[in-house]
Amino acid sequence: xxxxxxxxxxxxxxxxxxxxxxxxxxxxxxxxxxxxxxxxxxxxxxxxxxxxxxxxxxxxxxxxxxxxxxxxxxxxxxxxxxxxxxxxxxxxxxxxxxxxxxxxxxxxxxxxxxxxxxxxxxxxxxxxxxxxxxxxxxxxxxxxxxxxxxxxxxxxxxxxxxxxxxxxxxxxxxxxxxxxxxxxxxxxxxxxxxxxxxxxxxxxxxxxxxxxxxxxxxxxxxxxxxxxxxxx
Amino acid sequence: xxxxxxxxxxxxxxxxxxxxxxxxxxxxxxxxxxxxxxxxxxxxxxxxxxxxxxxxxxxxxxxxxxxxxxxxxxxxxxxxxxxxxxxxxxxxxxxxxxxxxxxxxxxxxxxxxxxxxxxxxxxxxxxxxxxxxxxxxxxxxxxxxxxxxxxxxxxxxxxxxxxxxxxxxxxxxxxxxxxxxxxxxxxxxxxxxxxxxxxxxxxxxxxxxxxxxxxxxxxxxxxxxxxxxxxxxxxxxxxxxxxxxxxxxxxxxxxxxxxxxxxxxxxxxxxxxxxxxxxxxxxxxxxxxxxxxxxxxxxxxxxxxxxxxxxxxxxxxxxxxxxxxxxxxxxxxxxxxxxxxxx
Numbered sequence: 001x002x003x004x005x006x007x008x009x010x011x012x013x014x015x016x017x018x019x020x021x022x023x024x025x026x027x028x029x030x031x032x033x034x035x036x037x038x039x040x041x042x043x044x045x046x047x048x049x050x051x052x053x054x055x056x057x058x059x060x061x062x063x064x065x066x067x068x069x070x071x072x073x074x075x076x077x078x079x080x081x082x083x084x085x086x087x088x089x090x091x092x093x094x095x096x097x098x099x100x101x102x103x104x105x106x107x108x109x110x111x112x113x114x115x116x117x118x119x120x121x122x123x124x125x126x127x128x129x130x131x132x133x134x135x136x137x138x139x140x141x142x143x144x145x146x147x148x149x150x151x152x153x154x155x156x157x158x159x160x161x162x163x164x165x166x167x168x169x170x171x172x173x174x175x176x177x178x179x180x181x182x183x184x185x186x187x188x189x190x191x192x193x194x195x196x197x198x199x200x201x202x203x204x205x206x207x208x209x210x211x212x213x214x215x216x217x218x219x220x221x222x223x224x225x226x227x228x229x230x231x232x
Numbered sequence: 233x234x235x236x237x238x239x240x241x242x243x244x245x246x247x248x249x250x251x252x253x254x255x256x257x258x259x260x261x262x263x264x265x266x267x268x269x270x271x272x273x274x275x276x277x278x279x280x281x282x283x284x285x286x287x288x289x290x291x292x293x294x295x296x297x298x299x300x301x302x303x304x305x306x307x308x309x310x311x312x313x314x315x316x317x318x319x320x321x322x323x324x325x326x327x328x329x330x331x332x333x334x335x336x337x338x339x340x341x342x343x344x345x346x347x348x349x350x351x352x353x354x355x356x357x358x359x360x361x362x363x364x365x366x367x368x369x370x371x372x373x374x375x376x377x378x379x380x381x382x383x384x385x386x387x388x389x390x391x392x393x394x395x396x397x398x399x400x401x402x403x404x405x406x407x408x409x410x411x412x413x414x415x416x417x418x419x420x421x422x423x424x425x426x427x428x429x430x431x432x433x434x435x436x437x438x439x440x441x442x443x444x445x446x447x448x449x450x451x452x453x454x455x456x457x458x459x460x461x462x463x464x465x466x467x468x469x470x471x472x473x474x475x476x477x478x479x480x481x482x483x484x485x486x487x488x489x490x491x492x493x494x495x496x497x498x499x500x501x502x503x504x505x506x507x508x509x510x511x512x513x514x515x516x517x518x519x520x521x522x523x524x525x526x527x528x529x530x531x532x533x534x535x536x537x538x539x540x541x542x543x544x545x546x547x548x549x550x551x552x553x554x555x556x557x558x559x560x561x562x563x564x565x566x567x568x569x570x571x572x573x574x575x
Contacts, residue, residue: 052453052457076456090450090451
């Protein structure tokens with residue numbers, strides 16, 4: 001049985017029909033990449049799973065339980081973590097507070113902080129700094145740390161390499177690879193080589209529907225099969 | 233003719249210099265400082281709930297002043313019922329604290345019901361809906377209280393004297409320290425205001441729910457995606473905000489400059505908005521600093537109109553001038569951010 005399953009999901013922004021019947025399956029322990037051009041519905045797919053944008057039709061199940069109709073916090077409490085595009089730090093909270101707010105149980109805060117600072121040592125020296133004062137790379141580390149301390153079984157990761165220097169992208173890839181050893185990941189990533197490197201399987205989305213899918217081992221980043229959906 | 237004008241100017245200037253020297257004397261300066269702190273304490277009490285609610289929920293609660301007014305009457309009622317003529321000063325202070333706790337609990341419960349029953353269904357509507365709704369609540373509350381107090385023979389327009397009379401004699405007296413005269417009530421209000429600031433600050437920075445409130449003020453959607461029930465945090469903060477509004481009312485019920493009356497609703501709403509706008513919508517630190525500025529300005533200008541300028545509107549005019557200058561210089565307020573509210 002799939003860990004996460006989207007079946008014929010239709011999502012709208014107002015009257016704009018963004019997801020036109022998406023079907024996706026994610027199995028426990030794998031990394032699945034959603035790839036496609038800007039504006040085809042990748043981020044909306046993640047938002048639909050989290051019920052941040054409620055689908056008007058279709059079904060989204062997690063461990064067999066229907067998510068459509070639940071509140072976002074109820075979805076998150078079932079073990080789904082979100083590392084959003086543009087990181088969305090709480091800028092006026094400190095690094096430490098940003099991590100603490102993501103820990104479900106107050107009693108686990110100290111252990112979660114230890115875990116986060118062990119994984120991302122750069123953050124420890126800035127633990128009392130406001131998140132808004134961090135560099136882009138440090139903010140991405142903090143976003144990853146926030147997702148990892150949440151005791152999540154499935155991480156929804158949106159454009160983790162966006163706007164980062166190549167060296168930082170490598171560090172982010174390492175962190176995601178490490179996370180993938182014990183967490184299932186649904187990844188949205190425009191950087192095709194990175195997406196194929198991290199993921200076991202991929203779905204190509206175009207105009208709100210899945211137009212191709214397969215194992216990442218069967219394709220390369222300059223494969224025509226993918227390129228025709230990614231070029232503008 | 234020109235000579236007369238010059239003579240008049242010289243006399244005004246001389247009078248101003250005399251008044252300035254008088255004002256800067258340690259006795260007057262100390263007294264004005266204490267009065268300013270007392271007024272600042274009241275403004276913090278009046279405005280804190282408003283800023284907490286706007287900061288997290290993005291709701292401009294026009295019923296805030298009416299909830300303060302209800303708190304004043306409820307607190308006054310509890311004091312009138314419990315404090316007899318033979319009750320001593322210490323006992324009256326204890327009864328006041330009991331009234332504070334009781335009014336906080338009642339108003340917090342009312343606030344929670346208001347949020348769940350009336351405000352929650354219109355979160356997704358434009359802000360105009362919230363303004364109209366809370367304005368409607370304020371009209372309904374004001375009329376309800378007017379009918380009730382009139383029924384019991386209490387004049388709704390002027391301050392409720394029976395509640396004012398429950399104040400301990402020690403708070404009605406003035407005390408002199410090193411030439412500085414201090415009203416007992418002013419000292420009490422300063423202590424109470426400081427205790428309130430510390431309590432709210434401790435809630436926001438030392439508790440897990442306070443952490444959620446600060447995070448939710450920035451990005452409610454992200455907070456929900458971390459598994460926090462933001463709706464519950466909204467209800468808690470609205471209850472807290474209305475509870476604090478009620479407590480401010482209890483404090484005002486003992487102050488002869490305010491007192492429990494139906495017009496207290498409008499009289500407190502305006503300065504609350506002024507303080508919140510100067511400090512920055514939704515920031516508690518901004519509210520505390522702005523309350524200090526407005527309180528000090530109020531006390532200073534009150535002294536000047538009593539001793540030099542024959543214009544009773546001088547304090548209000550100066551405060552509104554500060555408001556206008558703030559809006560021109562920093563439209564988001566002293567500590568505000570350009571956008572607040574996370575939903």
